[in-house]
Amino acid sequence: DTEVTQTPKHLVMGMTNKKSLKCEQHMGHRAMYWYKQKAKKPPELMFVYSYEKLSINESVPSRFSPECPNSSLLNLHLHALQPEDSALYLCASSQISGRLDEQFFGPGTRLTVL
Amino acid sequence: AQKITQTQPGMFVQEKEAVTLDCTYDTSDPSYGLFWYKQPSSGEMIFLIYQGSYDQQNATEGRYSLNFQKARKSANLVISASQLGDSAMYFCAMREIQAGTALIFGKGTTLSVSS
Numbered sequence: 001d002t003e004v005t006q007t008p009k010h011l012v013m014g015m016t017n018k019k020s021l022k023c024e025q026h027m028g029h030r031a032m033y034w035y036k037q038k039a040k041k042p043p044e045l046m047f048v049y050s051y052e053k054l055s056i057n058e059s060v061p062s063r064f065s066p067e068c069p070n071s072s073l074l075n076l077h078l079h080a081l082q083p084e085d086s087a088l089y090l091c092a093s094s095q096i097s098g099r100l101d102e103q104f105f106g107p108g109t110r111l112t113v114l
Numbered sequence: 115a116q117k118i119t120q121t122q123p124g125m126f127v128q129e130k131e132a133v134t135l136d137c138t139y140d141t142s143d144p145s146y147g148l149f150w151y152k153q154p155s156s157g158e159m160i161f162l163i164y165q166g167s168y169d170q171q172n173a174t175e176g177r178y179s180l181n182f183q184k185a186r187k188s189a190n191l192v193i194s195a196s197q198l199g200d201s202a203m204y205f206c207a208m209r210e211i212q213a214g215t216a217l218i219f220g221k222g223t224t225l226s227v228s229s
């Protein structure tokens with residue numbers, strides 16, 4: 001199984017809502033990532049988890065809260081988002097970060113904040 | 115300074131022709147990896163090919179090959195025999211080992227293949 005799955009595929013939320021994005025992989029990867037991507041732009045790294053511990057937070061606003069409940073699951077909790085947070089959110093996984101292994105990406109969640 | 119530079123915002127090619135997408139990089143880390151990803155309009159990032167800084171041979175994966183010129187710090191992607199399904203955004207990316215960076219992406223090149 002070389003797949004990273006993400007749910008939901010699309011999400012529309014208001015600025016006062018709380019929602020969560022979910023990412024799952026069963027490749028035994030111990031590094032997992034969240035990226036944010038605006039249209040026609042490259043992905044921007046948000047968070048990196050290594051061995052279920054947060055290792056990189058790229059100064060992301062606290063309205064985004066990541067969680068890694070186990071080695072296969074990665075969540076991104078959303079609260080009080082702004083319209084400018086509308087984007088494609090990509091999850092990825094790889095062998096432990098620090099090695100030169102490719103990252104496998106999920107299909108993404110298209111988020112619209114009204 | 116940009117670590118990954120893709121100077122071609124858009125490229126146009128006819129079916130069955132070969133196309134080269136340019137990528138230059140900047141690093142002082144002796145150990146690094148270079149990656150190319152394809153992103154169709156559906157959004158998924160698809161890994162295409164990888165080149166390590168110590169690899170002696172240029173990487174190849176089917177119709178994809180990477181023209182790695184270490185002294186010039188370039189890692190161009192060559193797609194042979196283009197197909198309509200190759201139309202997508204292509205990103206060059208780098209990871210540095212000693213610096214401990216995650217993937218650093220270039221701005222991307224949009225490839226359009228016509229019949």
